[in-house]
Amino acid sequence: MASTVIGAGITIDGEITTDEDVVVEGTIRGKLTAKDSVSIEAGAVVEADVIGGPLTVAGTVTGNITSSDRVDLQGGAKVIGNVKATRITIADGAQFKGNVDMDV
């Protein structure tokens, strides 16, 4: 089980910082910084800049995503913002509006 889980019923207005992994099923407005993996599940709403390790998105993100590793936008994901990572996948059915920076 993930170290930090923001469940579907929970809203956080503010800043989350962790050196572990995070699973988001609820709502975050502000900023999310994790050193380990971040998973934004289907149904989650993140109106925040997201910085993390390996990052998986199946929910909605409005904000810039920065990963020290890879970003996977899964089917059903909706991302409005710039994505910066060394490796990026955008699955069929993912919605994405923004720039991709793969740091080449």
Next chain:
Amino acid sequence: MASHSRTSARGNSGGGGARIGSGAKIRGRVSGSGDLTVDGSIEGEVSVRGNLVVNESGSVKGDAVDADSITVAGTLEADGQVTGQLRVLVGSRVRCNVKGGIALDEGAEFSGRIDADFDLPPELEGGGHSGRRGRN
């Protein structure tokens, strides 16, 4: 109120709730419905329709805290009102003004104001000055 055992205080988020891991720090407001388990730290306001559990490594500091029940084994410091059934376990440090109800374990550290509603025993009722009656 005393039904919270040490084991139930270790419950995880379950459906809809949240768990703040020991390496995590939140600055801001946490709200919503579901249980909230804190192993890390929260600075700010907490308002949840569910049970708030602050484990040994956890700390909640800041403003108002509102939950159905609040079980503290770690640190709780609130400048605003704490609303809910508060249970302070041994080894914890709690500084707040609580409204609702409180259970203090022997060895727990508590400072603050307690505003608990309860029925006065019959011999004290109608005695004049303290006529407050409550829901519990």
